[in-house]
Amino acid sequence: MSAPPSRTDAVPALAADDLSVSFGPKTALAGVTLSIPRGRVVSIIGPSASGKTTLLRAFNRLNELTPGAVTTGAVRFNGIDLHGGEVDPVEVRRRIGMVFQQATVFPRSVFDNVAFGPRASGYGGDLHELAEEALTAAGLWSEVAEDLDAPALALSSGQQQRLCIARTLALKPEVLLLDEPTSALDPAATARIESSIHALKRDHTIVLATHGRRQAARLSDLTAYLAGGELVEYGPTETLFTNPRDPRTESYLTGRIP
Amino acid sequence: MTEPRLIRVPVETELDRLREMLLEMAGRAEELVGMAMRGLGERDRRMTKLVRKADDRIDEIEVEMDERVLELLALQHPMAGDLRLVFVALKASNDIERIGDHAVNIAKASRRLAKHPPLPDITETWEMGGQVRKMLGTALDALVNRDVEKARGVIAEDRRVDDLRRSAIRTVVSHMLEQPRYIGPGLEMILVVQNLERIGDLATNIAEDVVFLVEGRSIKHMESPW
Numbered sequence: 001m002s003a004p005p006s007r008t009d010a011v012p013a014l015a016a017d018d019l020s021v022s023f024g025p026k027t028a029l030a031g032v033t034l035s036i037p038r039g040r041v042v043s044i045i046g047p048s049a050s051g052k053t054t055l056l057r058a059f060n061r062l063n064e065l066t067p068g069a070v071t072t073g074a075v076r077f078n079g080i081d082l083h084g085g086e087v088d089p090v091e092v093r094r095r096i097g098m099v100f101q102q103a104t105v106f107p108r109s110v111f112d113n114v115a116f117g118p119r120a121s122g123y124g125g126d127l128h129e130l131a132e133e134a135l136t137a138a139g140l141w142s143e144v145a146e147d148l149d150a151p152a153l154a155l156s157s158g159q160q161q162r163l164c165i166a167r168t169l170a171l172k173p174e175v176l177l178l179d180e181p182t183s184a185l186d187p188a189a190t191a192r193i194e195s196s197i198h199a200l201k202r203d204h205t206i207v208l209a210t211h212g213r214r215q216a217a218r219l220s221d222l223t224a225y226l227a228g229g230e231l232v233e234y235g236p237t238e239t240l241f242t243n244p245r246d247p248r249t250e251s252y253l254t255g256r257i258p
Numbered sequence: 259m260t261e262p263r264l265i266r267v268p269v270e271t272e273l274d275r276l277r278e279m280l281l282e283m284a285g286r287a288e289e290l291v292g293m294a295m296r297g298l299g300e301r302d303r304r305m306t307k308l309v310r311k312a313d314d315r316i317d318e319i320e321v322e323m324d325e326r327v328l329e330l331l332a333l334q335h336p337m338a339g340d341l342r343l344v345f346v347a348l349k350a351s352n353d354i355e356r357i358g359d360h361a362v363n364i365a366k367a368s369r370r371l372a373k374h375p376p377l378p379d380i381t382e383t384w385e386m387g388g389q390v391r392k393m394l395g396t397a398l399d400a401l402v403n404r405d406v407e408k409a410r411g412v413i414a415e416d417r418r419v420d421d422l423r424r425s426a427i428r429t430v431v432s433h434m435l436e437q438p439r440y441i442g443p444g445l446e447m448i449l450v451v452q453n454l455e456r457i458g459d460l461a462t463n464i465a466e467d468v469v470f471l472v473e474g475r476s477i478k479h480m481e482s483p484w
Contacts, residue, residue: 214335243474244338253337254267 012077013038013175013205014059014096019073021063028054030229031073036175041197041206043216043237046226047252052209055226056177059207061089065130077175094106094121097173099182103127103160104227105167110135110155111148113163117171130170138166139196158189165196175205183211194219217241224251264368269334276326276347276404283319284398286312287361288391293458295387298450301372309365317357323351342474346467350401353460357394359454374443378433381384382426383447386454389419393461400468403453409468410463413477419458426451439450 012035021029029051034258036042044052044197045055050151055129056061063069075082082092106113114131123130133150135141140162144150152163161181168176178197182190197206197219210216217237224234233240244250290312295304327348336344342412371377393412400408427448434444469477 213337217337241337242341250338253342 002231007171009122012036013078014207014225015074015076015079015134016055016058017044017076019055019075021051021058021071021136022069023066023070024124027229029058032226032231033073034224034231034234036205036207038052038205039201041201041208043210043220043223044207044209044226045213045223045252047212050226051229052226053179053229054099054229056179056207056209057151057174059177060093060098061092062098064089065107065150067123073128076191083138086186094172096175096177096215097168097171098177098179099161099164099168102232103157103164103184105152105155105160105163107153108231109149110144110163112153114170116166131166134170135163137169137196138164139192139199140218156189156191156207157213158185161185161189161193165193165200169200173204175207176200178206179210182215190215214239225252227252265299269330269336271335272326272330272334272345273340274478276323276344278417279319279323279326279348280347280354280397281402283316283323283351284394285318286319287357288352288394290358290361291364291387291391291394294361294368295384297365298368298371298387301368301376301383303372305370305467306365313358313362316355319394320351320355323348323390328421330374343472346471346481349467350398350464353463356393360457363453364450367446368455371443371446371450372404374446375439377430377440377443377447380426380429380447380451381450382422382429383451383454385449386419386422386426386458389422390413390457390461392460393419394464395466396465397461397468401471404468404472406449407466407471408468409472413466416458416462419455423451 002156014036016032016034019029019032021025032055042106044055046052056062058071058075059073059082060076063071071083077092077096080087106116111128111131114134115127118127118130119197131222132141132145135144140159143159144163152160155163161184163179165176165178185193194215197208198205208220220237222235223237223240224250225232225240225244225248227248233244233246235245240249241253244253250256287360293305293309293312295466296302297309304422327344330344334340393415396408397412399405400412430444430447432452433440463478466476466478
């Protein structure tokens, strides 16, 4: 984990293989196959209800917490089938961390928020050191270092979202799943989160679900376009945004409503 | 993209405007080349003024194009095919503006030529003039209608222009060698021919941009563009 991930690694960090997810009668994902290379930022774009969040949640087995969810196909993490018998879902969610659309800080101090996960998993090292590291990586350290005991709820919404990223980072995940992390934030707060994502790319694989086409263009190496639960197109971000192959991607990117 | 849609997005109106501006520019540039060639044929020195005036309008549209494109990029954030169109429109407007400048150069050379004893007719120049005007018109038509076949036709025609240039220069030089009094007008005529050839190249640039616009790949600097 300390060495930067190799870009030429043949086994992708995450891979979905003919992945379908349905909730009762509703199909959320239909036969999606894609791989997320290690050390890259991959954006998942698409209209509402296109399956972005479901795909993200499939990557750390969160869908199974929803009653009635049925998953078929495979999800692999570092080549290992996530639904295999010996796989511990709690460990999956530690190594594949997730940050949600709404910042959900605990009504505790800033420090306690970051220390929460490591404490719960019996971390034996220096919690202060770990908190500083996580808060620095999330781009929040300089703003909270003076008063780590301040209540987390007193932070601005942008700071709360970065605190959520720090809380996830404190568990030393390999992959970060970000579900619309800036949709509730103003441009300045968005820019800070985006610059954190840029910095995190060095040591993490990042999957970002976003409504913001421009955000996907700014941040990601690869972009996947989902529509109606299907993977329409997946490729290098610069190609997708300048010369998409599929007319459905073209219509979505240019804002033409079919 | 083929079915009619209920909702027209604002960027479409803006893109239509860019296309209209390009058509106006190209129409004027074509006319300008025509005027310059007429001035050359009729040894009409007044034509230079007219050509310059018409070129000023092209320059104005080019400046307007720059402003509109900048505004469109800042406000509409075009993507995919829209982005390629904006990019190509900006480049084409720049190319058309240069074509206007070359027409002015031809008009200026013609005015100086009119002060010299007339050269024997260099027939290639007339064919070149007609050819490059046609190429420019077709390239713009291809741009507006996203017609790759037409664009490729323009690219192929540029070889003919290059051949004509070589042949014209050979003829002029042979006159210059025979008669020292033809040296002055011969040099001016070579300038005319070189400017015509550049106009052909610029029309070819526009045609290459059409292929990029439609197919999303650059065919510039390729030996065989298809």
